[in-house]
Amino acid sequence: xxxxxxxxxxxxxxxxxxxxxxxxxxxGMWFLALALFITNAHWDLQISALFFDAExxxxxxxxxxxxxxxxxxxxxxxxxxxxxxxxxxxxxxxxVLLWFIADWWIGLRWKDTGFRQKAALxxxxxxxxxxxxxxxxxxxxGRPRPxxxxxxxxxxxxxxAGRISEHxxxxxxxxxxxxxxxxxxxxxxxxxxxxxxxxxAMILIPASIFMAGLRIGFGAHYTSDAFLGYWGSIAVFxxxxxxxxxxxxxx
Numbered sequence: 044x045x046x047x048x049x050x051x052x053x054x055x056x057x058x059x060x061x062x063x064x065x066x067x068x069x070x071g072m073w074f075l076a077l078a079l080f081i082t083n084a085h086w087d088l089q090i091s092a093l094f095f096d097a098e099x100x101x102x103x104x105x106x107x108x109x110x111x112x113x114x115x116x117x118x119x120x121x122x123x124x125x126x127x128x129x130x131x132x133x134x135x136x137x138x139v140l141l142w143f144i145a146d147w148w149i150g151l152r153w154k155d156t157g158f159r160q161k162a163a164l165x166x167x168x169x170x171x172x173x174x175x176x177x178x179x180x181x182x183x184x185g186r187p188r189p190x191x192x193x194x195x196x197x198x199x200x201x202x203x204a205g206r207i208s209e210h211x212x213x214x215x216x217x218x219x220x221x222x223x224x225x226x227x228x229x230x231x232x233x234x235x236x237x238x239x240x241x242x243x244a245m246i247l248i249p250a251s252i253f254m255a256g257l258r259i260g261f262g263a264h265y266t267s268d269a270f271l272g273y274w275g276s277i278a279v280f281x282x283x284x285x286x287x288x289x290x291x292x293x294x
Contacts, residue, residue, distance in 0.1 A: 060233075066285040069278035073271060080204040080267035087265035088201065091189045094260045100196040110196035113189070113262030121257065128254040132224035135231060136168045142234075153291035160234050163284040167230070171279040172223040176272060185209055186217035190262040204267035219264040219272035222255035226276030 060066075080086060100112030115121055143161040151158040185208040187199035194201055199210040204217060229251040235243040255273045258264040264272075 060281050060284045061288040063285050063289070066278070066281040069274075069281045073274055073278050076274065077205050077267075077271060080271075081206075084201075084203040087204065087267050088194055090259065090266045091195065091262065094262065095189075095195050097196075104196065109190070112196045113260070115257075116261035116263070121260075125254075125257050125261070128225070128250065128257070129221055132168070132172070132228050135228070136165070139168075139231075139234070140165050153287060157234065159284060159287045159291060163280055163287055164227070164230060164234065166283050167276060167280040168224075168227050170283070171276050172220055172227060172272075176218055176223045176275070177220045180218055181215050181220060182213060183207070184215060184217045185211045186215050186268075187211045188216040188263055189265055191216075195262060204265065204271070216264050216268050217271075218275065219255065219258050219268040221258055222264065222269040222272030223276050225251040225254040226273035227280075228254065229273075230276065230280050 094115055095112045096114050097112060099114055100110035103112070104110035111117060139161050143158070143165055146155070146158050146161065153159060153162075184205075186202045186204070186206070187197065187208075187210050189195045189197075191197040191199045191211065192201045193199065202208045202210060202217075229248050232240055232244045232247055251273070255269045258269050259266055
């Protein structure tokens with residue numbers, strides 16, 4: 044793809060987020076993915092097993108229930124990267140909110156696309172990662188994390204994606220809050236000027252995918268947790284931005 048095609052493709056993608064069909068399809072795809080992970084629960088086990096070292100687990104098990112079988116979680120460089128990426132959406136979320144307030148102060152309103160983008164990004168961050176993921180799903184669904192589960196050295200049974208259980212009391216695995224924030228991070232591509240969006244996409248999208256992938260490699264989440272968390276931000280943004288665009292067209 045040449046430099047002239049990249050901005051057009053990203054701009055067309057942004058325009059597609061104003062289509063109600065895309066919003067409904069995005070939400071439908073989230074539930075379809077959930078259904079696939081439920082009926083193919085072995086996917087989660089097989090992918091997490093790629094990062095699990097049973098021998099290391101046996102060697103590092105303490106006197107209670109914990110072992111360090113996911114060796115990537117012990118790598119200092121990866122741990123530092125994770126810490127940086129973990130806090131990045133929070134600071135960028137504050138920046139987007141302040142930018143939105145500044146736009147409001149200078150008189151921009153809903154008919155301005157950039158104004159709606161910032162409003163939708165702020166709303167998405169609040170609705171999905173903060174309220175639904177951390178406030179509801181992780182708090183009440185009770186799915187143990189991989190390192191807590193029996194197949195990976197823990198004491199809790201493996202619980203399929205989406206199934207409510209009592210084997211985790213709080214801050215559980217379904218779905219990944221960091222992956223939800225990573226999906227939101229990828230959406231920031233759209234608030235850059237059109238000429239800078241290809242460069243922003245080359246940085247933000249791989250970084251966001253890596254951020255979500257680390258949760259799998261560290262044994263903190265299953266693939267279903269990471270994918271559903273990540274895609275949920277995209278689906279919620281599509282719904283919010285479409286709704287705001289339609290309301291603006293009627294104002």
